[in-house]
Amino acid sequence: MVHRKILTALVFFVGLLAESQAMDALAQQPTVMITGSNRGIGLEFVRQYSAKGWTVIATTRRPMQAKALQQFARAQPNVTVELLDVTDGQHLSALVEKYDGQPIDVLINNAGVSGDFLGSGQSFGTLDYTTVDTFMSVNAIGPLRVTEAFYENIKLGKQKKVVAITALLGVHSFEYGNFPGAYWYKVSKAAMNAAVYNLSKEASKDGITVAMLTPGEVAVEKVTDPGPSFITPEVSIRGMIGVIAGLSLDDAGTIIRYSGKRYDF
Ligand SMILES: NC(=O)c1ccc[n+]([C@@H]2O[C@H](COP(=O)([O-])OP(=O)(O)OC[C@H]3O[C@@H](n4cnc5c(N)ncnc54)[C@H](OP(=O)(O)O)[C@@H]3O)[C@@H](O)[C@H]2O)c1
Numbered sequence: 218m219v220h221r222k223i224l225t226a227l228v229f230f231v232g233l234l235a236e237s238q239a240m241d242a243l244a245q246q247p248t249v250m251i252t253g254s255n256r257g258i259g260l261e262f263v264r265q266y267s268a269k270g271w272t273v274i275a276t277t278r279r280p281m282q283a284k285a286l287q288q289f290a291r292a293q294p295n296v297t298v299e300l301l302d303v304t305d306g307q308h309l310s311a312l313v314e315k316y317d318g319q320p321i322d323v324l325i326n327n328a329g330v331s332g333d334f335l336g337s338g339q340s341f342g343t344l345d346y347t348t349v350d351t352f353m354s355v356n357a358i359g360p361l362r363v364t365e366a367f368y369e370n371i372k373l374g375k376q377k378k379v380v381a382i383t384a385l386l387g388v389h390s391f392e393y394g395n396f397p398g399a400y401w402y403k404v405s406k407a408a409m410n411a412a413v414y415n416l417s418k419e420a421s422k423d424g425i426t427v428a429m430l431t432p433g434e435v436a437v438e439k440v441t442d443p444g445p446s447f448i449t450p451e452v453s454i455r456g457m458i459g460v461i462a463g464l465s466l467d468d469a470g471t472i473i474r475y476s477g478k479r480y481d482f
Contacts, residue, residue: 253328
């Protein structure tokens with residue numbers, strides 16, 4: 218009887234020890250925060266960083282509707298889903314308070330709006346001025362706002378890296394892809410590049426590397442008929458994670474493609 222009690226207690230303590238070792242191992246992994254992580258490129262970042270064993274803070278503006286992300290997070294103890302509309306100051310304050318004092322190694326500013334590139338609202342002659350503010354607040358200002366909010370957490374991180382997902386349609390030296398229309402998308406991404414470039418100079422003084430990444434043309438869920446130049450999210454994100462891993466302060470303020478190729482502004 219006494220032996221059985223000792224055995225039960227032993228099994229219990231071994232279980233506790235294993236659990237606490239697992240928690241310690243999790244706590245020692247780097248942490249990545251990803252915006253707009255419920256679908257597309259953001260969701261694939263979540264999947265791949267989780268598979269690498271990182272602690273993943275996966276933010277989305279609509280957690281209740283984020284079915285694929287929630288399903289994935291339920292099966293992965295290293296993924297936490299958080300509410301964040303990148304234009305919402307209250308969401309940001311609440312999340313900043315929740316993560317106070319916790320290091321973030323890599324912040325990925327991924328959330329973005331594209332609209333219909335060739336639609337009338339983004340074509341000269343019929344531009345829709347009621348939508349431009351959303352493009353600007355999400356695409357151009359969002360990355361600056363989120364980075365400013367979590368700056369202390371990034372400073373605490375070992376890796377100290379911030380990236381923003383840009384597009385060649387927003388890059389002057391690439392002649393904005395020689396692509397028609399898409400005015401609000403191009404203008405907002407170009408403004409984001411300017412904001413992030415300027416931020417990179419200040420952040421460098423704190424040892425934080427800030428850079429822009431272009432993912433290529435990625436066949437995310439919403440792309441119904443991808444052309445031959447499209448790549449899968451798996452390939453694009455694997456490439457970008459490799460680029461992020463190799464980032465150093467020498468890369469501050471640069472635009473780097475998922476393949477590692479660099480662009481001038
Ligand atoms: N796919 C490409 O070929 C490509 C090429 C170049 C650059 N990019 C850039 O890569 C990023 C991701 O693109 P994607 O193709 O994955 O696009 P996507 O499938 O349209 O996903 C966009 C993500 O951003 C989120 N989002 C939009 N507004 C938001 C807000 N106010 N606050 C928080 N999240 C918000 C969306 O959330 P909801 O689901 O709630 O709308 C969604 O999770 C974007 O910045 C995009 O410009 C993509």
